Amino acid sequence: MRLNDAINIEDLHQMAKRRLPKVAFDFIEGGLEDERGLARNTEAFHKHFLLPRYLVDVSKRDQSQTIFGRKFNSPFGISPTGSAGLFRRGADMMLAEAAREANIPYIMSGASNQTIEDAARVAPQNAWYQLYAAKDAAVSDDLIKRTADAGLDALVLTVDVPVHSKRERNTRNGYASIRGNWLQAALSLKPSLLAEAMAHPGWIIEYIKHGGTPPLGNWTPYLPDGATPEETIKFNRAQVPADKQTWKELEHYRALFPRKLVVKGIMSPADALRCAEIGCDGIIVSNHGARQLDQAPASLDVLPAIKRAVGDRMTVMLDSGVRRGADILIALCLGADFCFFGRPTLYGAVAGGLDGVKKAIDIFRGEIDLVMGQIGAPSLDVLGPDFLWQEDWQRNQ
Numbered sequence: 496m497r498l499n500d501a502i503n504i505e506d507l508h509q510m511a512k513r514r515l516p517k518v519a520f521d522f523i524e525g526g527l528e529d530e531r532g533l534a535r536n537t538e539a540f541h542k543h544f545l546l547p548r549y550l551v552d553v554s555k556r557d558q559s560q561t562i563f564g565r566k567f568n569s570p571f572g573i574s575p576t577g578s579a580g581l582f583r584r585g586a587d588m589m590l591a592e593a594a595r596e597a598n599i600p601y602i603m604s605g606a607s608n609q610t611i612e613d614a615a616r617v618a619p620q621n622a623w624y625q626l627y628a629a630k631d632a633a634v635s636d637d638l639i640k641r642t643a644d645a646g647l648d649a650l651v652l653t654v655d656v657p658v659h660s661k662r663e664r665n666t667r668n669g670y671a672s673i674r675g676n677w678l679q680a681a682l683s684l685k686p687s688l689l690a691e692a693m694a695h696p697g698w699i700i701e702y703i704k705h706g707g708t709p710p711l712g713n714w715t716p717y718l719p720d721g722a723t724p725e726e727t728i729k730f731n732r733a734q735v736p737a738d739k740q741t742w743k744e745l746e747h748y749r750a751l752f753p754r755k756l757v758v759k760g761i762m763s764p765a766d767a768l769r770c771a772e773i774g775c776d777g778i779i780v781s782n783h784g785a786r787q788l789d790q791a792p793a794s795l796d797v798l799p800a801i802k803r804a805v806g807d808r809m810t811v812m813l814d815s816g817v818r819r820g821a822d823i824l825i826a827l828c829l830g831a832d833f834c835f836f837g838r839p840t841l842y843g844a845v846a847g848g849l850d851g852v853k854k855a856i857d858i859f860r861g862e863i864d865l866v867m868g869q870i871g872a873p874s875l876d877v878l879g880p881d882f883l884w885q886e887d888w889q890r891n892q
């Protein structure tokens with residue numbers, strides 16, 4: 496299939512799968528342990544039905560959404576995805592550029608290959624930075640300062656990685672070796688990796704041409720000059736997660752960062768409320784795409800309770816499992832102000848580089864537009880529980 500022929504996110508997913516060696520694709524795709532959370536994230540959306548209202552003028556449909564005082568062209572943005580450059584060279588900036596062109600937010604990962612300063616150059620109005628706090632508080636503070644100095648509008652603190660999770664696919668197929676040095680691993684330890692690479696020449700040629708595994712760009716300044724990519728990865732691994740981090744640190748980050756502070760990975764109404772009390776501007780309700788705790792509920796399932804707890808005190812956003820424009824509209828009906836997705840744009844980047852990312856964004860945008868027309872919602876502000884079918888039909892009158 497060519498990129499032009501892709502009509503939905505699943506098509507991009509299949510194209511990405513074909514292009515990458517299994518070990519790399521599995522890192523993107525995988526959850527953890529028994530991977531029950533992955534299905535839960537999808538099913539959470541499938542449990543809801545949109546209730547169409549007819550005889551409404553839908554000749555003009557406006558899917559723009561304003562959050563943090565900024566109007567975006569769509570109610571969605573790109574979640575942070577680490578090591579994206581390993582799957583498609585330069586992917587971080589492709590995501591940034593596509594977000595700028597589409598006027599949606601792009602959250603640069605705390606484990607990105609390119610830097611905060613690169614993101615600010617390519618997408619000054621659209622890039623946010625996601626912080627993985629370091630064990631060394633001076634490093635976290637410096638990353639926050641760099642985000643502020645680069646002029647980015649928002650800092651997103653990810654809190655749902657207090658410890659690493661048990662990602663069994665990665666362990667079984669030797670993902671650590673490609674984050675280290677693929678060729679060395681393939682030749683000396685795992686000949687099967689080499690065979691996989693040979694079966695995916697596009698990816699391996701790109702890998703060799705660019706000198707192997709890309710560095711974790713934001714972490715390089717904290718290492719001696721001339722540090723290798725492998726050393727940046729090792730350093731990051733030693734520093735993250737900051738397992739002693741508590742609410743006290745969040746208060747400190749709040750005091751340090753002068754613009755919008757968002758907490759990502761919030762799943763409990765009590766934690767959401769505490770974020771509001773500390774003065775955070777927003778949260779992303781997220782189970783990290785089912786990559787951290789396999790027994791966690793779907794983020795969509797906890798969304799209504801979180802919204803009830805915080806009301807309009809904060810911007811409430813959501814990710815995990817969004818694959819269709821309709822999924823985004825369902826989340827908005829349940830109280831989200833905005834949605835994000837991680838894998839879909841990464842599939843796009845792998846499948847077709849910058850054009851692939853744009854394609855993923857266009858697919859979501861097109862689907863939202865059509866479904867808004869279908870349900871009789873010319874703008875997003877009319878959405879609410881009345882657009883969701885409930886067994887007790889009288890509540891829909």
Ligand SMILES: Cc1cc2nc3c(=O)[nH]c(=O)nc-3n(C[C@H](O)[C@H](O)[C@H](O)COP(=O)(O)O)c2cc1C
Binds near residue numbers: 536575578625835839
């Ligand atoms: C390959 C990959 C890498 C990720 N890296 C990060 C990361 O560096 N920081 C972070 O906060 N979340 C990370 N996430 C989680 C995403 O930000 C997001 O929460 C998740 O992908 C949403 O689920 P979805 O993929 O079903 O849309 C990653 C997810 C994937 C798939």
